[in-house]
Amino acid sequence: MRVDIHGLTVRIEDRALLGDVSLAAEPGTVTGLVGPNGSGKSTLLRCVYRALRPTGGRVLIDDDEVWKLSSRAAGQRTAVVTQDHDLDNSFSVEEIVAMGRLPHKRFLERDSVADHDTVRAALARVGMEWAAGRVFAGLSGGERQRVLLARALTQRTPVLLLDEPTNHLDIGSQLELLELVRALDLTVVLAIHDLGHAVAYCDQLVLLHEGRLRGAGPPREVLDPATVAEVFGVRSAIVPHPLTGRPHLVTTPLAP
Numbered sequence: 569m570r571v572d573i574h575g576l577t578v579r580i581e582d583r584a585l586l587g588d589v590s591l592a593a594e595p596g597t598v599t600g601l602v603g604p605n606g607s608g609k610s611t612l613l614r615c616v617y618r619a620l621r622p623t624g625g626r627v628l629i630d631d632d633e634v635w636k637l638s639s640r641a642a643g644q645r646t647a648v649v650t651q652d653h654d655l656d657n658s659f660s661v662e663e664i665v666a667m668g669r670l671p672h673k674r675f676l677e678r679d680s681v682a683d684h685d686t687v688r689a690a691l692a693r694v695g696m697e698w699a700a701g702r703v704f705a706g707l708s709g710g711e712r713q714r715v716l717l718a719r720a721l722t723q724r725t726p727v728l729l730l731d732e733p734t735n736h737l738d739i740g741s742q743l744e745l746l747e748l749v750r751a752l753d754l755t756v757v758l759a760i761h762d763l764g765h766a767v768a769y770c771d772q773l774v775l776l777h778e779g780r781l782r783g784a785g786p787p788r789e790v791l792d793p794a795t796v797a798e799v800f801g802v803r804s805a806i807v808p809h810p811l812t813g814r815p816h817l818v819t820t821p822l823a824p
C-alpha cells in the first residue's frame with residue numbers, strides 16, 4: 569500500500585511544528601525521515617499513526633484518508649514501533665506481542681493456535697523467542713525495542729512505521745534490525761538519526777529542517793555535502809563502503 573502525505577501542517581499554540589510537508593512512500597520501499605533534533609520527524613509519524621491530528625493537509629493510505637478510517641481498519645493497515653513504552657508493567661513478552669493480533673480479531677475473541685504461532689514466529693524473527701515468558705518491563709531497552717518490533721510484525725500490516733528503531737540497540741542488533749526491515753517487502757517509513765545507516769538502508773530519504781521539507785528523493789541527492797553542512801553543521805561525503813561497496817555517508821566536524 570502507498571502512503572501519500574499532502575501539505576501536512578501541525579500547529580500547536582501558534583507554533584508550527586510541521587509546515588506544508590508532502591511525501592510519497594511506495595510499496596516495498598523503505599523511506600527514511602532524517603533531520604536534526606526537533607525537526608518534526610516524530611510529529612510527522614504521529615500524524616500517520618493517528619496519535620496527533622494534523623492542523624492541515626492529508627494523510628492517505630492507498631487513497632483512503634487515515635483519519636476517516638475506523639481504528640480497527642487503521643490497525644489493519646499500519647503498525648508502529650515508537651519510543652514511548654507506556655505499557656502495563658505486568659504484561660509478559662508473549663502477551664505484549666499477541667496485542668498485535670487485536671485489529672484482526674472480534675471483541676473478546678480468544679487467541680487461536682494460529683495466533684500463538686504468529687507470535688512465536690515474530691519473536692523468533694527478532695531473536696527474542698527465549699524471552700516469551702518474561703515480564704516485558706524486566707527487559708533491557710534494546711530487548712524491549714525488539715519485542716515491540718515483533719508486536720508490529722504480528723499485526724501483519726502493509727505499512728510499518730518506526731520511530732528511531734535502532735535507538736538502544738548495540739551495533740550488531742542495529743544492523744540486524746535494518747537488514748530485517750529491508751527484507752520485509754512492506755511500505756516502511758522510519759525516523760533515523762544515523763545518516764550512514766539512512767544512506768545504506770533507505771530507498772529514499774525525506775529531510776526535515778525546522779518543520780519544513782528540505783529535500784526528498786534518492787539518499788545521495790538529498791544528503792549532498794552542501795545540504796548536510798547547512799542542516800546538520802558537519803562535513804560529509806558519500807563513499808563506497810570498503811567491505812561491501814554499498815554507499816556509506818561519513819562525517820567530520822565542519823571546522824577541525
Ligand SMILES: Nc1ncnc2c1ncn2[C@@H]1O[C@H](COP(=O)(O)OP(=O)(O)OP(=O)(O)O)[C@@H](O)[C@H]1O
Pocket residue numbers: 580585603604605606607608609610611612759
Ligand atoms: N505536544 C507538543 N506540544 C508542543 N510542542 C511539541 C509537541 N510535540 C512536539 N513538539 C515540538 O515540536 C518539535 C518537533 O518535535 P519532534 O519530536 O517531531 O522532532 P524530531 O525531529 O522527532 O526530534 P528528535 O530527533 O529530537 O526526536 C520540537 O521542537 C518539539 O519540542
